[in-house]
Amino acid sequence: MSVMTEIDRQRRPGPRIEEVARLAGVSKSTVSRVINGEQYVSAKARDAVHTAITHLKYSPNQAARSLAGNRANAIALIVSEQGSRVLGDPFFAGVLRGVHAELTGRRIQLLLMLSRPEDHDDLLAYLASGHVDGALLVSLHGDDPLPLRLQEFGLPVVAGGRPLAAGSVPFVDSDNFTGGLDAVRHLVSLGRTRIATVAGPRDMAAGLDRLSGWRRGLGEAKLSADLVAEADFTPESGAIAMSELLDRAPGIDAVFVAADIIALGVLKVLHARGRRVPEDVAVVGFDDSLLASTATPPLTTVRQDVEQLGRTMTWRLLGELAGDSGLPPSLLLPTSLVLRASA
Amino acid sequence: MSVMTEIDRQRRPGPRIEEVARLAGVSKSTVSRVINGEQYVSAKARDAVHTAITHLKYSPNQAARSLAGNRANAIALIVSEQGSRVLGDPFFAGVLRGVHAELTGRRIQLLLMLSRPEDHDDLLAYLASGHVDGALLVSLHGDDPLPLRLQEFGLPVVAGGRPLAAGSVPFVDSDNFTGGLDAVRHLVSLGRTRIATVAGPRDMAAGLDRLSGWRRGLGEAKLSADLVAEADFTPESGAIAMSELLDRAPGIDAVFVAADIIALGVLKVLHARGRRVPEDVAVVGFDDSLLASTATPPLTTVRQDVEQLGRTMTWRLLGELAGDSGLPPSLLLPTSLVLRASA
DNA sequence: CTGAAAGCGCTTACAG
DNA sequence: CTGAAAGCGCTTACAG
Numbered sequence: 001m002s003v004m005t006e007i008d009r010q011r012r013p014g015p016r017i018e019e020v021a022r023l024a025g026v027s028k029s030t031v032s033r034v035i036n037g038e039q040y041v042s043a044k045a046r047d048a049v050h051t052a053i054t055h056l057k058y059s060p061n062q063a064a065r066s067l068a069g070n071r072a073n074a075i076a077l078i079v080s081e082q083g084s085r086v087l088g089d090p091f092f093a094g095v096l097r098g099v100h101a102e103l104t105g106r107r108i109q110l111l112l113m114l115s116r117p118e119d120h121d122d123l124l125a126y127l128a129s130g131h132v133d134g135a136l137l138v139s140l141h142g143d144d145p146l147p148l149r150l151q152e153f154g155l156p157v158v159a160g161g162r163p164l165a166a167g168s169v170p171f172v173d174s175d176n177f178t179g180g181l182d183a184v185r186h187l188v189s190l191g192r193t194r195i196a197t198v199a200g201p202r203d204m205a206a207g208l209d210r211l212s213g214w215r216r217g218l219g220e221a222k223l224s225a226d227l228v229a230e231a232d233f234t235p236e237s238g239a240i241a242m243s244e245l246l247d248r249a250p251g252i253d254a255v256f257v258a259a260d261i262i263a264l265g266v267l268k269v270l271h272a273r274g275r276r277v278p279e280d281v282a283v284v285g286f287d288d289s290l291l292a293s294t295a296t297p298p299l300t301t302v303r304q305d306v307e308q309l310g311r312t313m314t315w316r317l318l319g320e321l322a323g324d325s326g327l328p329p330s331l332l333l334p335t336s337l338v339l340r341a342s343a
Numbered sequence: 344m345s346v347m348t349e350i351d352r353q354r355r356p357g358p359r360i361e362e363v364a365r366l367a368g369v370s371k372s373t374v375s376r377v378i379n380g381e382q383y384v385s386a387k388a389r390d391a392v393h394t395a396i397t398h399l400k401y402s403p404n405q406a407a408r409s410l411a412g413n414r415a416n417a418i419a420l421i422v423s424e425q426g427s428r429v430l431g432d433p434f435f436a437g438v439l440r441g442v443h444a445e446l447t448g449r450r451i452q453l454l455l456m457l458s459r460p461e462d463h464d465d466l467l468a469y470l471a472s473g474h475v476d477g478a479l480l481v482s483l484h485g486d487d488p489l490p491l492r493l494q495e496f497g498l499p500v501v502a503g504g505r506p507l508a509a510g511s512v513p514f515v516d517s518d519n520f521t522g523g524l525d526a527v528r529h530l531v532s533l534g535r536t537r538i539a540t541v542a543g544p545r546d547m548a549a550g551l552d553r554l555s556g557w558r559r560g561l562g563e564a565k566l567s568a569d570l571v572a573e574a575d576f577t578p579e580s581g582a583i584a585m586s587e588l589l590d591r592a593p594g595i596d597a598v599f600v601a602a603d604i605i606a607l608g609v610l611k612v613l614h615a616r617g618r619r620v621p622e623d624v625a626v627v628g629f630d631d632s633l634l635a636s637t638a639t640p641p642l643t644t645v646r647q648d649v650e651q652l653g654r655t656m657t658w659r660l661l662g663e664l665a666g667d668s669g670l671p672p673s674l675l676l677p678t679s680l681v682l683r684a685s686a
Numbered sequence: 687c688t689g690a691a692a693g694c695g696c697t698t699a700c701a702g
Numbered sequence: 703c704t705g706a707a708a709g710c711g712c713t714t715a716c717a718g
Contacts, residue, residue, distance in 0.1 A: 014472050016695060027705045032697055040703050059472035063409035064695035067710045070355070072406065077455075089436075100457050109474075112420075112455045114443050129402035130355035131452075235637050268639065294578050296611065359711060370689045375713055383687050407711035410694045 015056040023052040035060055062109070074109040075317060076127065076135040080117065080146055089233070090289040091306050095138055095160055098310020106318070108133075120146055128153040134317045136160065137169075142203035158317045160309060162205035162330075170320070172312045172331045174304035176206050176286075179335035180213020181220075183256045183284040183302050186337055188221045192254035192282055196227030198241045198266055200258035210258045210286060227252065231262045238265030246273055253281055254343065260285040260292045260301055267295060267342075282343035297341035304335050358399040367395040378403055405452070417452040418660060419470065419478040423460065423489055432576070433632045434649050438481055438503055441653020449661070451476075463489055471496040477660045479503065485546035501660045503652060505548035505673075513663070515655045515674045517647035519549055522678035523556020524563075526599045526627040526645050529680055531564045535597035535625055539570030541584045541609055543601035553601045553629060570595065574605045581608030589616055596624055597686065603628040603635045603644055610638060610685075625686035640684035647678050 017035075021028045026045050033041050034049040052058070066072050077099060079092070103110055111132060115123045127135065127150065134156040137147055143165040150157045151169055159171035180197075187195050197214045200207030211228070218225040227249055229241035238257065242265065245252060257263040263285040267277060275281045277297055285292055288303035312331055319327045360378075364371045369388050376384050377392040395401070409415050420442060422435070446453055454475060458466045470478065470493065477499035480490055486508040493500045494512055502514035523540075530538050540557045543550030554571070561568040570592055572584035581600065585608065588595060600606040606628040610620060618624045620640055628635055631646035655674055662670045 018695085028696080029698080029705055030703085033704090036697080042703060045703080057468060059468050059474075061410070061472065061695050062474050063406045063415065064710090065697075066406035067404070067410050067712080068695075068697040070697085070710070093432075096455075097457075100455075110455050112439075112443075112453050114440075125400060125402050129357050129404065131405050264637070294607070361711085371712080372689055372714080373687085376688090379713080385687060388687080404711050407694090408713075410696080411711075411713040413694070413713085 015058045017058075017060065020049065020052045020056055020058050023056065024048040060107075062107075070130075072130060072132045073107060074111050074132045075103075075314075075321075076111045076113050076132040078123070078135050078137050078146070079112070079114045079139055080120075080137060080141070080144055081114070081139050090291075091287070092138065094306030095310035095313070098307040098312075099136060099314045100310075101307070102311045102314035102318070108318075115146075117144060117146075120149070124149055124153065127155055134158075134321050136313050136317060137163075140164075140204075141201075156317060156320045158313045158320075160313050162209070164203065164205055164208075168329070170316060170327075170329050172309055172316060172333065173205065173209075174306075174309060175332045175335050176209035176304075177213040177216070179286060179302040179304065180210040180256065180258075181217045182213075182335070182337050183286070184214050184217025185220070186300070186339075187254040187256065187282055187284060187343060188217065188223070190254070190278075190282055190343065193223060194227070194249060194252050195223060195254040195256065196229070196245045196249065196252050198238055198245070198255060198257045198262055199228055199230050200262070201232050202230065207258060210256075214256050231258070231265075233259055233261055235261060235265035235268070238262035239269045240265075242266040242269040243273075246270075246275075254283070255281060256284050256286075258286050260287045260289045260295070260299060263299055263301075264291060264295060267297075267299075271296075278341065278343050284337075284343045288338050292338070292340070295342070300340045300343040301338050302335050303338045305333060308333055358401045360401075360403065363392065363395045363399060363401050366399065367391040403450075405450075413473075415473060415475045416450060417454050417475045418446075418657075418664075419454045419456050419475040421466070421478050421480050421489070422455070422457045423463075423480060423483055423487055433634075434630070435481065437649030438653035438656070441650040441655075442479060442657045443653075444650070445654045445657035445661070451661075458489075460487060460489075463492070467492055467496065470498055477501075477664050479656050479660060480506075483507075483547075484544075499660060499663045501656045501663075503656050505552070507546065507548055507551075511672070513659060513670075513672050515652055515659060515676065516548065516552075517649075517652060518675045518678050519552035519647075520556040520559070522629060522645040522647065523553040523599065523601075524560045525556075525678070525680050526629070527557050527560025528563070529643070529682075530597040530599065530625055530627060530686060531560065531566070533597070533625055533686065536566060537570070537592060537595045538566060538597040538599065539572070539588045539592065539595050541581055541588070541598060541600045541605055542571055542573050543605070544575050545573060550601060553599075557599050574601070574608075576602055576604055578604060578608035578611070581605035582612045583608075585609040585612040586616075589613075589618075597626070598624060599627050599629075601629050603630045603632045603638070603642060606642055606644075607634060607638060610640075610642075614639075621684065621686050627680075627686045631681050635681070635683070638685070643683045643686040644681050645678050646681045648676060651676055 017028050017031050021031045138160040140163045147157050147169040148167045157169050162171050162173045199211040215225045229244050231237035231241040257266050285299045285301035288301045292299040292301045360371050360374050364374045374392050481503040483506045490512040491510045500512050505514050505516045542554040558568045572587050574580035574584040600609050628642045628644035631644045635642040635644045
């Protein structure tokens, strides 16, 4: 049973487009054209309309615009996650800030939708019927079919982070591979030779690509790439992974950790097992989240600009909505190594 | 210059209410009544309509509903913050989850709006013209006039956390006072007598009310309440505050910290200055965020249920929108002490 | 309990 | 460059 909450109605006050037109001495059509930034409007009419709008504090009714214009003037930010744990993640927060920044000044609303894979059908039905003009997708796991299914409905989509599913949707991601590679090169330059990694989950590109970068770095240095343990994005799993690694290879002198939050658990175990950081074991994280600078010791880490990621996703989506040609199908954003005490 | 991004249009496919009516053998009016859960519809008509809707996979056009019904079928979640730092906060994440959970199954969209105080005018103009039916406000600072101004516009509002501004808007908050009181009672029961506090910012009720609880607890035990330092919600400020306290009163044997994230800095300083926790100094935090269980040592803390806070705010707002009478103007949610190693 | 009709406030061909 | 008119897809008195 879908419980509908009734909402009491009473016509909201405030001017309509009609009144703006009257005050400006033009037709509703012209006011509409000015509002929508169309090209063929005389400067005189434009000024008169702007003046009237300001004077009346007019703000157009979005529902009417959407209905008449057959566009929603809204995009969805879809968080596809089992427990929607991402929400508290600095990654998500950064993306959200970026999306918002890019939307500022355009009259496009941001609808936030959380959807567990088992609810995807409802979500698809809803989105397919024109409630938004496009969708941004974050925290896709494994081969989640959501992006492709949305695309089939004809809804423009941009993913944040490279989706692993077969087929392709446009995405924006940090250059995780190069980030991992740079981390290892740095460790090698420090003279480290037993370089392990605590990798991210292998059902996400961020996990896989950072791992590939680590492998490539070891290959370049002709070092063996055998010390791999996996963790999800929690300190606890990082602690377990690090323990395993130390059991397997007590002589580890460096570790590249796929996320700062995982590194928290890694540092804890290293400390507990009597290894000094960086003297005995150098540690490099990934993200440059707030955690990195407050960790003990402060963490050398690969910085990714998540706010820029959010901005770029939004820019790419809006470009597609506007029918821009020549948009890059996908984009990779640069990362950079931030040196602190841990390596 | 407000850059408008044009969005290409082409009538979205999919059934309209007309087709549902035809298939069900009733009028559009009746279909509308069924969709809106109105009372006076025969069971027969209702069933026919439901069948037709399922069959056609009909999903009503929200814009048309909003325009005709003069309601937005949307509520705003407004984050009023300077740097929108809150977004990465577990507090915000929990509230968001709760809001979303409460909205599930009702056809009400959630619009996320971030607004810095200097942008409030734009936000007010936008909201005042009927784009949402109500607003949820979080992370209000000091005497931010936003909630009252929204109320003046006739927009139903519920704040998350007690607003400090004069006048009153409905709010839902955790019982911060009792939480602080319980924390101190626990410390007293442990035999501690020099009980300090690292309080939260005094421009937020969460800061003030937890501090009041601490004061009251000390009063009950006839202990002096002179050891107060203030911090904002960062580990760094917590570290500074704890250093000050130790300088002023080296004999401190307990400290109540207004938030787990602040406690991180407190623990760091205690460790650095050679105090064992809990042997020398017992520490109680607030929130029971993920940080509490992964801290060293794991943190005894006052748990608040932020997801419940989000749910309750939403329930209160929807109740008001539905015209329910007898709604409590404001609500205080219980907190509970979670015992771990630090106290 | 139900239907025909008006109307919500815009946008957009169309004609000029 | 501009305006009159139609129409977007619903909801809602009104009458029955």
